[in-house]
Amino acid sequence: xxxxxxxxxxxxxxxxxxxxxxxxxxxxxxxxxxxxxxxxxxxxxxxxxxxxxxxxxxxxxxxxxxxxxxxxxxxxxxxxxxxxxxxxxxxxxxxxxxxxxxxxxxxxxxxxxxxxxxxxxxxxxxxxxxxxxxxxxxxxxxxxxxxxxxxxxxxxxxxxxxxxxxxxxxxxxxxxxxxxxxxxxxxxxxxxxxxxxxxxxxxxxxxxxxxxxxxxxxxxxxxxxxx
Amino acid sequence: xxxxxxxxxxxxxxxxxxxxxxxxxxxxxxxxxxxxxxxxxxxxxxxxxxxxxxxxxxxxxxxxxxxxxxxxxxxxxxxxxxxxxxxxxxxxxxxxxxxxxxxxxxxxxxxxxxxxxxxxxxxxxxxxxxxxxxxxxxxxxxxxxxxxxxxxxxxxxxxxxxxxxxxxxxxxxxxxxxxxxxxxxxxxxxxxxxxxxxxxxxxxx
Amino acid sequence: xxxxxxxxxxxxxxxxxxxxxxxxxxxxxxxxxxxxxxxxxxxxxxxxxxxxxxxxxxxxxxxxxxxxxxxxxxxxxxxxxxxxxxxxxxxxxxxxxxxxxxxxxxxxxxxxxxxxxxxxxxxxxxxxxxxxxxxxxxxxxxxxxxxxxxxxxxxxxxxxxxxxxxxxxxxxxxxxxxxxxxxxxxxxxxxxxxxxxxxxxxxxxxxxxxxxxxxxxxxxx
Numbered sequence: 318x319x320x321x322x323x324x325x326x327x328x329x330x331x332x333x334x335x336x337x338x339x340x341x342x343x344x345x346x347x348x349x350x351x352x353x354x355x356x357x358x359x360x361x362x363x364x365x366x367x368x369x370x371x372x373x374x375x376x377x378x379x380x381x382x383x384x385x386x387x388x389x390x391x392x393x394x395x396x397x398x399x400x401x402x403x404x405x406x407x408x409x410x411x412x413x414x415x416x417x418x419x420x421x422x423x424x425x426x427x428x429x430x431x432x433x434x435x436x437x438x439x440x441x442x443x444x445x446x447x448x449x450x451x452x453x454x455x456x457x458x459x460x461x462x463x464x465x466x467x468x469x470x471x472x473x474x475x476x477x478x479x480x481x482x483x484x485x486x487x488x489x490x491x492x493x494x495x496x497x498x499x500x501x502x503x504x505x506x507x508x509x510x511x512x513x514x515x516x517x518x519x520x521x522x523x524x525x526x527x528x529x530x531x532x533x534x535x536x537x538x539x540x541x542x543x544x
Numbered sequence: 545x546x547x548x549x550x551x552x553x554x555x556x557x558x559x560x561x562x563x564x565x566x567x568x569x570x571x572x573x574x575x576x577x578x579x580x581x582x583x584x585x586x587x588x589x590x591x592x593x594x595x596x597x598x599x600x601x602x603x604x605x606x607x608x609x610x611x612x613x614x615x616x617x618x619x620x621x622x623x624x625x626x627x628x629x630x631x632x633x634x635x636x637x638x639x640x641x642x643x644x645x646x647x648x649x650x651x652x653x654x655x656x657x658x659x660x661x662x663x664x665x666x667x668x669x670x671x672x673x674x675x676x677x678x679x680x681x682x683x684x685x686x687x688x689x690x691x692x693x694x695x696x697x698x699x700x701x702x703x704x705x706x707x708x709x710x711x712x713x714x715x716x717x718x719x720x721x722x723x724x725x726x727x728x729x730x731x732x733x734x735x736x737x738x739x740x741x742x743x744x745x746x747x748x749x
Numbered sequence: 750x751x752x753x754x755x756x757x758x759x760x761x762x763x764x765x766x767x768x769x770x771x772x773x774x775x776x777x778x779x780x781x782x783x784x785x786x787x788x789x790x791x792x793x794x795x796x797x798x799x800x801x802x803x804x805x806x807x808x809x810x811x812x813x814x815x816x817x818x819x820x821x822x823x824x825x826x827x828x829x830x831x832x833x834x835x836x837x838x839x840x841x842x843x844x845x846x847x848x849x850x851x852x853x854x855x856x857x858x859x860x861x862x863x864x865x866x867x868x869x870x871x872x873x874x875x876x877x878x879x880x881x882x883x884x885x886x887x888x889x890x891x892x893x894x895x896x897x898x899x900x901x902x903x904x905x906x907x908x909x910x911x912x913x914x915x916x917x918x919x920x921x922x923x924x925x926x927x928x929x930x931x932x933x934x935x936x937x938x939x940x941x942x943x944x945x946x947x948x949x950x951x952x953x954x955x956x957x958x959x960x961x962x963x964x965x966x967x968x969x970x
Binding site for chain 3: 467470471474477478479480481484487488490491492494495496522526529530533534537540541544
């Protein structure tokens with residue numbers, strides 16, 4: 318049992334390593350995504366100008382930026398396999414689970430590195446102060462995990478569709494809505510500062526959502542991946 | 545290990561069009577099996593079904609190695625495919641491609657063996673170049689290296705000599721001859737020359 | 750034929766009874782009558798969605814395209830009833846609360862249901878291959894379904910604080926003391942709507958099956 322899990326992890330890491338290597342050489346996803354995220358951020362920051370934002374609105378804006386940035390780039394990794402025809406080679410060599418986990422890890426890495434730039438910029442440009450910095454970071458990380466967790470399998474679905482365009486956004490929004498509402502509520506609490514007990518249910522929700530989405534995706538991915 | 549492919553009552557309908565129907569045949573070890581027929585009769589689709597890339601509408605393909613009936617996961621280890629629709633990663637070098645595919649198969653990557661196989665297919669000295677810089681003939685050679693690298697019992701070839709020069713055609717013949725000793729070759733082809741290597745021929749119509 | 754006529758008479762009876770047998774409800778006045786149609790429509794929307802989810806799971810297990818057609822019909826019917834529930838809800842909301850839309854938890858949940866249906870159809874349209882379409886749509890239906898329980902939990906939490914008074918109205922409405930005639934009419938309407946759903950479902954499924962057979966026959970010719 319343990320060796321099986323270890324093998325699965327090793328194979329997933331092989332997929333992750335390959336994707337990172339390809340991404341590092343071409344920067345297809347990363348550059349576009351980063352510019353997109355910064356563009357949305359600047360648009361938001363321009364439009365609210367010098368207003369002093371309440372933490373409720375700031376939290377909502379932050380997650381709108383992260384949501385659209387994620388949607389713009391996360392389907393890339395599957396779409397690219399499909400378009401370049403490497404999907405046949407991958408399908409022939411790998412079990413579905415390591416492919417899913419590898420792509421999931423890759424999406425998490427990409428999203429974290431986007432958040433690492435966008436979130437501090439957001440705080441600076443909108444002149445916000447964070448009352449509970451540690452919890453704030455935790456909430457952002459959990460939220461990004463959830464964004465990646467739910468959209469990776471949807472990205473695999475989108476890659477098989479004839480018309481891709483904005484399909485991922487359309488498919489992902491209803492699925493991600495509970496996560497977004499939870500993340501916005503938790504972010505608001507950490508910006509404003511609340512006792513930990515108030516934050517706990519939201520954190521629990523984020524964790525539970527992540528766990529459920531990844532488990533369900535693992536179970537369903539085989540149906541998406543294999544004809 | 546003796547490999548064997550048993551195709552039983554296989555049928556494939558694509559968009560309500562019957563490609564083949566009630567197809568049954570047996571391929572024993574040490575056989576070169578050729579599928580011939582005009583364009584669009586379903587040669588490639590038959591190979592796809594054998595490789596488990598698309599499901600059959602009815603019937604089944606049973607692959608046994610020794611006395612073991614292979615599961616879907618074991619089949620992946622027993623098959624090597626060279627096909628125009630299979631592409632390798634252009635952003636990686638030839639070495640890195642082989643390394644990656646060993647990784648996802650769970651095989652320890654043997655650098656020396658990779659060097660040998662690249663030399664065998666005629667890519668000596670190009671192993672560290674990005675695959676996107678390869679010509680289509682070199683690409684075809686690399687696909688052979690990729691298909692053979694995990695020592696599959698069954699080699700599936702779809703138009704194996706496409707984009708190949710004279711030397712490449714000799715390589716194809718050599719690979720087929722060698723694989724015949726080790727297991728099974730299944731190929732779809734329109735070339736008279738390649739069809740003549742076959743021990744057994746299936747003509748789809 | 751007999752059952753269709755019975756269903757027609759039954760629904761006509763429910764409509765008449767909703768105007769004649771129910772006294773104006775305290776605090777809601779004549780507006781309360783819409784509840785006789787609104788709640789059953791919402792119930793059928795959820796029922797159809799559940800059925801679509803079950804059909805999708807059956808499809809993935811059996812790869813039988815009949816289940817895919819059933820899922821499609823269920824999704825279509827669900828959308829129609831979901832729209833009915835949304836519109837009747839909005840009309841009532843305008844009259845009772847003063848605006849058509851205010852992101853009350855109930856409105857949010859039903860709206861998300863509509864979004865899911867919408868995305869489901871968009872996905873189906875984007876995939877030309879029949880088997881692939883059936884497979885991916887089924888996976889999406891199941892995934893989207895999994896998030897519904899979260900919504901039930903999370904939406905009221907997030908919005909209750911913004912609209913405590915409105916949430917109160919909802920609670921009151923749910924706890925409305927129904928007198929016997931009203932309860933009877935409501936239950937009759939619930940049964941009628943469910944019957945209507947099953948009849949529409951049967952007709953639509955046989956239609957879809959015939960259409961499919963026809964395409965197969967034409968292709969073979």
